[in-house]
Amino acid sequence: MIVVSSPEQAEALLDAGQLGCPGCSGTLRPHGYGRVRRVRSLGGEPVTVRPRRARCFSCAATHVLLPAGLVLRRADTTEVIGTALAAKARGDGHRTIAAQLDRPVSTVRRWLRRAREPHAGWLHQQSVQHAYRADPDLLNRELVWPTTLGDALNLLAGAALACQKRWDCPLPAWTLIGMFTRGRLLPPPLRT
Template sequence: MLTVGANAAKVESQLSSGELACPDCGDALGPWGWARVRVLRGGSVPVVVRPRRARCVGCGVSHVLLPVFALVRRADLAEVIGAALAAKAAGAGARAIAVGLGRPVETVRGWLRRFAGRAEDVRVAFTVLLVDTGVDPVPPAPAATPFADAVAAVVGAAVAAASRWPDVGEVSPWRLACAVSRGRLLAPSWP
């Protein structure tokens, strides 16, 4: 699995010209078919994606090129899940969040439980990113809960990245979180 940009034409161009590197060995990736079609729930209109597959010319391993707005094994856009995480950090409960987002309560509870189970690891990873990338980094002040600390670290890392690279400021903190975690923010295998 490799997280790539949201512009499919640009990703295709990068793939054809050998600009994308294998996350395992660093060799160039080449086109190798398509993954199954996925429908991601977003705001008012579902987003249909068919992720590209690529194969490494060096080690021969294939990878799905997941757009930066999608998380592995999740049917909702990163911004939707991020909104739920931010609402929880602000003190909202799973039922209220689910109603506000129009999602099943069990789905929202699953997101919140998975994130809560790794909140300290997420906080550490994104605080390190914040300090390493920020022009004049200011780590977030301690929040009321470890969950809120982790959400603050994600948002703080996005602000720090935008201070160094202005184009990153056009990307939501949750897309940045997808890119940093390689789409695995809520997957069992990260961090």
């Protein structure tokens, strides 16, 4: 799975032969599409997506090109899940968050459980790396939330806003956060 900022950009890179295989550094070529999915967005209509698939010309491995606004194997966008995690970091409970987002309580509870350690620690590592690249001064500021998850989200948001400002990036903050976390704002669901 490769996270891309937008399907249009990924398609252009694939057509030009400029997208490399993460496994062997070969060139990726178009290789059909994944299945059509409906993903719930924040307060709006569901988004219909059909992720692009690509195949390496050298090693024959296939990869799915996941738009950064989505989370791997989740039926909600990065913005929805990120909003739930931010509410949890503020101290809201899963029932309150579920009511605010109009999502099932069991779904929100699962998200919040998956965002605990060790994943919160991994998110924090990603946030420090991207905050340092975007604006090292972000690491010197007083953090608002006294939890690992809260610190991680705070730094990821700061890095996203610094990228938007510094490089005049038109992507929304949650899409950038999706890029920073490589589609893993939450770890993939456990298979049962």
